[in-house]
Amino acid sequence: MTNLKCLATGSSGNCYILQIDDTTCILDAGCDWNKLTSNVNLNNVEFAYISHEHKDHSLNYKKLLLRGVKCFDGITTHNLKKKQIKGQLQAFWIPILHGATNNCALILKNNEECVLYATDFNICEYDLSEFKFTRVIVECNYLEERVKGHNDVKTLRQINTHMGLDGLKIFLDSLDLSKCQEIDLIHLSSDYGDKIMMGSSIYSKYKIKTGVCLKFGGIEYYG
DSSP: OEEEEEEEOSTTOOEEEEEETTEEEEEEEOSOHHHHHHHSOGGGEEEEEEOSSSHHHHTTHHHHHHTTOOEEESSSOOSOEEEEEETTEEEEEEEOBBTBBOOEEEEEEOSSOEEEEEOSOSBOOSOOTTOBOSEEEEEOOBOHHHHTTOOSHHHHHHHHHSOBHHHHHHHHHTSBOTTOOEEEEEOOOTTTOOHHHHHHHHHHHHOSOEEEEOTTSOEEEEO
16 A cells, blocks of 8 residues: 655655555655654654655755765666565666756555655656556656647757656656556646646546646645
């Protein structure tokens, strides 16, 4: 069984608490420190995962280390990596493209659950079809029709380093979702995203319960 709590998502900060069976982990730590510590007992956290070095994901990395939380990251990983976490729980680091910044997706797998966490990317070069995902936590940053025609540097960078709705559908089509119970959309753009359109579109296509993580915390569900 898995449970996800969103504390913050988007360019101003990202932090999620994932419970997978009896293991609690932090996925990125870019939110306010007091908000993080008031929502999870750090003594009960098995590990924190920091996807890449940008501050909206890594802000509290050093604080977590100082509090004795075991931390893993995708910053220094360049190849597929695997680690035994606890009992049957395994972690896989998968490099994904986020411009020139080292960034990795995380897969957590045990006998019953297989969870994918992937944010701030536009391309995944690895074939992940061997994994039967039960939950996918994935970026859906912008609607392609809303960024069309924008040629300013900021928007072009956003398009080239983040995942849009149409691109996400192509990515999801490459995954084995036959056992997937939930898809959670994260890191929506305040300017070019739309939670209703994105959530309803993913649910309509895949008929899988879809959660849209909200900027200041919480999840809104479709399906």
